[in-house]
Amino acid sequence: MKKFPKGFTWGTATASYQIEGAWLEGGKGPSIWDTFTHIPGRIANGDTGDVTCDHYHRYKEDVALMAELGLKAYRFSLAWPRILPDGRGKPNSDGIRFYSDLIDTLLDHGITPWVTLYHWDLPLALQLELDGWLNPDMAGIFRRYAEICFENFGDRIKHWITLNEPWVVAVMGYSKGIMPPGRKSLTEPYVVAHQLLRAHAQAVDVYREKYQPKQKGRIGITNNCDWREPRTNSEKDKQAAQRSLEFFLGWFADPIYRGDYCEVIRKQVAERLPTFTAEDKALLHGSCDFFGLNHYSTAYVSHVEQDRIVEVDVYQNGGILQDQELNLSADESWKKTDMGWYVVPWGCRKLLGWIDNRYDHPEIVITENGCALRDHVEDGAVNDTERINFLNGYIGACHDAVEAGIKLRGYFLWSFMDNFEWALGFTKRFGINYVDFQSGRRIPKASAKWYSNVVKNNGLAET
Ligand code: GAL
Numbered sequence: 001m002k003k004f005p006k007g008f009t010w011g012t013a014t015a016s017y018q019i020e021g022a023w024l025e026g027g028k029g030p031s032i033w034d035t036f037t038h039i040p041g042r043i044a045n046g047d048t049g050d051v052t053c054d055h056y057h058r059y060k061e062d063v064a065l066m067a068e069l070g071l072k073a074y075r076f077s078l079a080w081p082r083i084l085p086d087g088r089g090k091p092n093s094d095g096i097r098f099y100s101d102l103i104d105t106l107l108d109h110g111i112t113p114w115v116t117l118y119h120w121d122l123p124l125a126l127q128l129e130l131d132g133w134l135n136p137d138m139a140g141i142f143r144r145y146a147e148i149c150f151e152n153f154g155d156r157i158k159h160w161i162t163l164n165e166p167w168v169v170a171v172m173g174y175s176k177g178i179m180p181p182g183r184k185s186l187t188e189p190y191v192v193a194h195q196l197l198r199a200h201a202q203a204v205d206v207y208r209e210k211y212q213p214k215q216k217g218r219i220g221i222t223n224n225c226d227w228r229e230p231r232t233n234s235e236k237d238k239q240a241a242q243r244s245l246e247f248f249l250g251w252f253a254d255p256i257y258r259g260d261y262c263e264v265i266r267k268q269v270a271e272r273l274p275t276f277t278a279e280d281k282a283l284l285h286g287s288c289d290f291f292g293l294n295h296y297s298t299a300y301v302s303h304v305e306q307d308r309i310v311e312v313d314v315y316q317n318g319g320i321l322q323d324q325e326l327n328l329s330a331d332e333s334w335k336k337t338d339m340g341w342y343v344v345p346w347g348c349r350k351l352l353g354w355i356d357n358r359y360d361h362p363e364i365v366i367t368e369n370g371c372a373l374r375d376h377v378e379d380g381a382v383n384d385t386e387r388i389n390f391l392n393g394y395i396g397a398c399h400d401a402v403e404a405g406i407k408l409r410g411y412f413l414w415s416f417m418d419n420f421e422w423a424l425g426f427t428k429r430f431g432i433n434y435v436d437f438q439s440g441r442r443i444p445k446a447s448a449k450w451y452s453n454v455v456k457n458n459g460l461a462e463t
Contacts (some may be wrong), residue, residue, distance in 0.1 A: 003459040009410030011073030015119035018419040022056035026094040029085025031121035036180035047425025067109035077119035087123030114159040139198040146203035158217035166196040201283035222292035225249035227347030231302040240303035240326040257359040294368035298347030338372040345393035352401040370414035372428040382445035
């Protein structure tokens with residue numbers, strides 16, 4: 001048995017827009033995702049999150065299923081426009097009541113809630129009135145929203161995540177344009193990333209100043225990163241792989257753990273990169289109690305000159321390659337998930353090592369890892385052996401990291417159930433519970449039963 005340390009956190013994760021539905025109920029205001037999904041042609045099959053898993057009405061059933069599977073922790077996000085319909089101003093008591101009831105239900109079932117304040121569903125009013133994350137005033141507005149959440153839920157929430165994957169907001173929303181607000185710019189992603197970092201810092205500041213001393217919770221941010229392996233042993237490829245990781249994860253983690261943007265980003269992006277004031281820097285530096293990581297895949301990296309860059313499919317998470325002078329590729333022998341993401345568990349082990357080393361041994365929590373597969377129901381069951389293999393590989397890599405002394409403290413599987421996968425709509429199934437989107441019925445897949453055993457045993461059976 002590959003045992004994990006006592007107290008290791010095992011959970012699953014979701015996000016508000018992907019599972020809640022009830023987009024116009026309970027006093028909720030519209031979010032940028034509500035309007036984006038209603039633009040013809042933006043989402044696969046014209047799907048929307050209007051109803052999705054209908055978790056807003058079925059949350060009790062969902063929590064009961066978590067408890068039945070023996071899951072110990074659950075990461076979910078708050079829909080900002082459910083709490084503040086216009087993004088600021090007077091809180092919506094129905095929205096607060098919904099999350100309060102969800103939290104109580106989780107606690108009644110012995111499940112520890114981990115809350116993300118922002119998983120991309122920005123109140124539409126803030127986009128229309130202020131240009132959303134391009135506006136420097138957003139940091140203060142997010143601080144106020146965060147404060148309302150700490151005030152209302154902080155007595156029961158001890159694990160806070162300010163932002164989910166600011167990289168995706170900046171790159172997919174402002175460079176690739178496949179997520180709202182659907183823009184394609186070479187400059188805006190850096191501005192948006194900058195304002196997101198400042199917003200994170202403001203939320204942490206108010207938590208530490210007013211709430212943490214009493215509520216005694218912990219706060220961090222979740223960043224996403226794939227592993228980047230040099231294609232060859234040449235110095236140039238090694239440097240390119242390092243550069244790729246700095247552009248992916250260092251972009252957000254360096255200001256938090258090292259006090260400023262990476263040198264290579266400052267050099268390559270030059271005048272397009274905003275600079276932090278001394279006050280911003282002071283607030284950002286050290287602003288995380290744990291290192292939240294979402295990890296899904298790996299790619300090879302080779303150095304190339306700027307004019308020879310080959311754009312990769314947006315879902316290969318290249319980022320703004322023009323600024324990085326590198327190409328990404330894969331090994332023919334690597335297996336692919338339904339997202340086209342390569343299954344490379346050793347990449348997870350290497351990334352954890354890179355974080356441990358670069359950021360001075362922080363406590364790390366994997367806040368998402370999982371895979372999309374073409375699951376189907378046969379005789380009432382979903383036999384997702386491929387997902388079990390995937391999880392076995394990645395959780396095994398986590399175990400290797402723990403054995404090597406890396407302070408990995410938790411693992412959240414994406415996702416608790418199949419849900420609305422952003423621009424890809426309902427075409428991708430990431431859940432360990434199957435959702436029939438016609439009837440709303442949940443069916444635990446074979447992987448749910450398998451994961452339930454991992455949690456129960458606090459480890460993996462040797463295979
Ligand atoms: C993450 C995101 C999740 C989920 C997952 C699978 O980037 O945080 O919301 O969609 O990817 O693509």
